[in-house]
Amino acid sequence: MQKELEKLRKEAVEAMGQLNDLDDLENFEIQYLGRKDGKLNNILKSLKDLSKEERAVIGKLANEIKEEILADLSLVKEKMEKAAVEEKLQSDIIDVSLSGQKKQTGSLNPTTIVQYELEDIFRSMGFKVLDGPEVESDFNNFEALNIPEHHPARDMQDTFYIKNKGKNNKEGKKVLRTHTSPVQVRAMQKYGAPLKAIVPGRVFRYESIDASHENTFYQLEGLMIDKDISIANLIAVMNTLLKGIFKKEIKTRLRPGFFPFVEPGFELDINCLICEGQGCSVCKQTGWLELLPCGMVHPNVLKAGGIDPEEYSGFAFGLGLTRLAMMRYGIGDIRLFNSGDLRFLKQFK
C-alpha cells in the first residue's frame, strides 16, 4: 500500500506538469482527490483491512501526500489564473470610442422647473400651495381687489372677457384672470387668518405678442396674513425669498408702486444680475431690475376675504414665473414657452 501511495505521488507530480488550463486543473483535482472516486480515496478504501499501527503510518503518509499535492496544485492554480487574466487583457479588445447610442429623454417646460423650485422654497417656509380658476369672475379678479369698473388701474391689465351667452350673467362678467391675485380672496374666504399661501398659475393679458410680450404667461402670487405684519417684515421675507431663488444675497430696493389691492404698494427692484449694478442694456443702464411688485394687503381686500383688518395685517407679492425662467436660462424670446417647439423644450430637464 505504501508503494501504491508512492506511485500515486509520482504519477500526480507528473500529471500536474501536464496541466494546461483551469479546466484540466479541476479534472485533476477530481481525479486524484475527489471524495467519491478519487485515486487517493480509492487506495485508502482498503485502509480498514490494515492493523492499527500500519493504519497510523499509512494514514500519515496519505495525508502528507494529499497536503503536498494540494500545496503544489494551489501554486499551479495561482499561476494559471494569472496567465488567464493576462490572456484576457490581451484578447479582450473593444472599441471604447464607439459613441453611446442616443436614448430618448424626457423634459419639462422651463417654467415648470422654476415653479417647482419656488414651491419647494415656499413650502419649506410653511406656505400652502393653492390654485384657482383661470376663467374667473370680474368680481374676484378686479372688484374684490379694490379695482372697480372704469378704474384707471384697469389700463395696466388689459383683459380678455368671456362672451356672455345670456346665462349666468347677473353676478357680473367673467374674464380670463389677468393675475393670480383673485386666489387671494378665495384663499382668505376658505382658510381665514393667519394664512401663508402661494399661487403659481397661468394668467392672461389682452395684448399683442412679440419677443418680450405674451398674452399667456405664468405668475406666482404670495400672501402672508397674521397679527402685526409690518413693512419691515415684508422686506425681510422678500430678501430671504430672493436669496432662496438666486442662491446668494441679493441687493434690493423698494420704491412706491401703485396696485389698488395693496396699501402701501411697492415695486421691489433687485440689483441687476448681469452687470451687478454697474448699468447695462438689460437693466437699461439703471443697475436695477424691476422684479417683484408687492405691498401690504389693502384693508378692503382683507374685508372682501372676510378678515378683520383691525386685527390682522399682511403682505402680498407677485413674481413673474415666466420672466424668472427667462432670467434663469437667458431665454430671449418669451414666445418659445408656448411654442411647443421641441428643439427648444427638450433642453430643459
Added chain:
Amino acid sequence: MYISLDWLKQHVVLPKDLDPKELGLKLTLATVEVEGWEDLGLMLDKVIVGQVEKVESHPNADKLKLVKVNIGNKDLIKVVCGGVNLKEKMLVALALPGAKVRWHGEGNLIELEKTQIRGEESYGMICASDEIGLGELFPCEEGAILDLSFEQLQLGQSLSEALGLDDIVYEIDNKSLTNRPDLWGHYGLAREVAAIYGNKLNEYNLNKIKNSKEIDLTVQVKEKELCPRYLAVALEGVRVGSSPDWLKKYLRSIGQKSINNIVDITNYVMYELGQPLHAFSADKITDNLILVRKAKPAEKLVTLDGEERELNEDDLVIADKEKAIALAGVMGNANSEIIDSTKTVIIESANFDPVSIRKTANRLNLRTEAAIRFEKGLDPNNAEIALKKAVNLMQDLIPGAKVVSEIVDVSNFKLNQGPIELTWNFINKRIGFEVNKKQVVKTLESLGFEVKEVKEKLSLKIPTWRATKDVSIKEDIIEEISRIYGYDNIEPVMPEIKMDVPEENKLRKLERKIKNICSVGLDANEVYNYSFADQKFLHQINQGIVDFVELENPWTPKQSYLRQNLIPGLLKNVVDNLRFYSDLNIFEIGKVFIDNYQGVLCRNEGKERLPEQPLICAGVLVSEKDKEASFVEGKKFINFLFDQLGVKFNYEVSGSELVWQHPKQTLNIMVDKEKVGYLTNLHPQLTQNLDLNKTVTLWQIDLTKLIQYYPTQVKYQEPAKFPAIELDLSILVNEEVQWKDIKNIVQSVSPQLIKQVDLFDVYKSGKIKVGKKSIAFTIKYQSDDRTLEMNEVEGLQKKIIEQLEKGLKAEVRK
C-alpha cells in the same frame, strides 16, 4: 410725462450743486418712477444755427449737394448734405465736428468728425430733427432736414440757447401716476420734491382779477354729478399771436410745440397745475350761454383733430343752445376753435366725473392729455386757481386783453377731507419700528396735511388735492410717512409666527408626480399650449365649436374660443414638430373649459357658477410602428404611469366618442368603474386630414377625476414563501385571435397556481404563415402553501396547450 428742472425750480428752492441724477433717483424711491433724464444742452453741444448760403451739386453723387453755410462770420462752412428739402436762405441746425448725433435717428450717439464724402470735404452736418433728439418737437419728413426758418434766430448761436433747450428734463412713467391726480403738473411734483428735500414749497401767487359785466356769461350745468364744478370767464381784446420766448422754452423743454399764445397759455397752466383748460372763440357761442349736458343719441361733433364723432347719452358735452361746442374733458369742437381772427375768448376750467370721462375717451379712443388727467379724479379747488392763473397770464402777455365778464362758478362738490385718525402705536406696528414723531409730523405737513396731535393719536385733515380718491384711510398715511422716510431706511425684521406644517394640495401633488413620471420615467417632453382653441385647426380635424366658451374680445380670430380639450393643441404640436423629429412623445397638463357653468362659485356668497375647468393630462406618441405596436406602446405608457401612481385600473373597450378616437382602437381607462381617461389610435380620417404618414397614439387622463383615487396607501405583500416556476410558451394562432382570450384560457387551467401570464412577443410575418401570428408569453406557477414539483407544473403546461389547441386552434412553436 416730462418734467423740466427749471420749471420745478420756480416753485421750490433746490441745492445749487444739485445732481440731476440724484433728484431723479430720489423721486423714484419716494414718489414716482423716473424712467430717465436728459440734459438737453449737452445733447445739442456744438450744434449751431446756420443759414444755407449756396447749394451746388456734388460732382460724384446725384443725391448729395455741396452746401455753404453762413454761421454769422465771414467764413462759410462747407458741408455735404443730402436733405431733400434743402434750399438757399434756409435756417438749419449745423452740427460741427465734436457734436454728438444719432445717424438717421437710430442707434447710439456718434461723435462727428471732419470727413470726406465721395471725395468732397465736409466740415459738419446739417441735421434732421431726430438726429439731434428733436424729432418729437419738430417732426421732419423722411429724408428732410430740420428747417428752422419759422423762427428768427441769430446765426452762429448755439441751438440750445436759440431754442431755450438748455434744461434738464425728466421722463416720468405715467402708470406710476395713476393714483396721484395731484402730480400731473409741475407744481404738484415740486411739492413732493420739497417734502423729500425738507425744503419749502413756494406759495402759488395769483394777481387779483378785475371783473366786469360787459358780457353776460351764463353757465348751466344740467349734469351736476358728472360736472361737479364749472368755471368760465370771457376776455376781450386778445390778439392771437406767438408766445414769448420763456413760454416757448418751457413748453419745448417738455416736448410741446408752441402753437399760439392762447393755446400755449392753456397748455402751460395744465402742465403747471395739472388742470386742463379749454378756450372757446366767444363769437361762436350763441347768446354767451354755456350748457353742460349729456349728448343726445347719435349726436355728432367734429373734434379739433378733424374727425367726426358720433356720441351717445353716456357722453358729456359742452354746448350752447344750438350745438355741442366741446366733448367735455376730452377735446374741443372745431366749430368753436380759436382762430387768428378771434378777439374774444371764453376760458373754461372745470371738473368732470372721472368715470364718465374715461368711458368716453376709451370708447372714442381719444386719450388726450386732458382726458388722462380728468380720469384720475382732479381736485375741483384747483380749477379756480388754474382759471385765475390763465387770466393773469393773458393779461400779462397780451396788452389790451381785458376781462369782460364775471368769473362764473357753478359748484356742486364736496370732498372727504377726513379727518383720518390713527395712533402712534398703529404707525409703529405697521411700519415695523418706532418712528420719530417730530419727523413724521414735519413730513405730513410738508405734504399738505393739517396735523393735530392729541395724546397718543394723530388727527389729519387731508389736503384737497389728495382728497378725491387717493388718500382716505389710515393705511394711506402709513404710505406717506414711510415713503418719504425712505423704504430703504427701514430695517428688515423677520416676522414672528407660529410654526405649522402647510396643508398639502393633493391635486398639485398629483400633477407634479405625473410630470415627474412622464418626463423622467417615460421620456416624454412637456409642452405648454395656449388655452385658446384655434377654430381653423379644429375645423381641419372635423371638430365643431358647439358649447365652447367664447371670448368677447379675441385678439385674433385664431383665439376666439377657449380649449375644451388638450388633444387638438397636441396634434398641432405633432404637425409642427414632425419637420424636425421622426418620433414624438409629448404631453401637457392644463385646464380646459366646459361651457356649462357648473364650476366653482363666481363669488363667495353668490349663486352663479363659473364654467367647469377640469385639469387634464394628455399626450401623444408618434412613431413609424404599426398601429398595434404603437397602441401597445401606449398601453405600456399608461400601465407604467398608473403603476408609479399606485392606482389600480383596468381597460374597457370603447367605441369612438371624440372625433380623434379610432372607433375600433379605443380603450377607456377605468378606476373603480369610473372612466378617468382613454387610450386611442388617431382616427384614420384625421391622419388623412393632417397628412400624417406616421402612427399616432393618443392618451388622456382627467386629473380632477383621478384625484379621488390618489394617493392610495400602498398595501404591501409579504414575499412569497415558496419558489415560483416560470415557463415560456410560444404559440401560433390566427391573426384575429385576441391576447385577452389566450390569457383567459391559460388562467382558467388553474386560477390558484397560475399567478401571472405576461406577454413578451408578438410576431407577424409571411415567413411563419400567412394570416397567422406568433405569440410568446411567460407563465408563472406558484403555490401559497408548498413547493411545486416540476412534474406537476409540466402537467399543467400540457393542459394549457391542449386547451389552447382546442379553443383557439393554436399550434405550439418549438
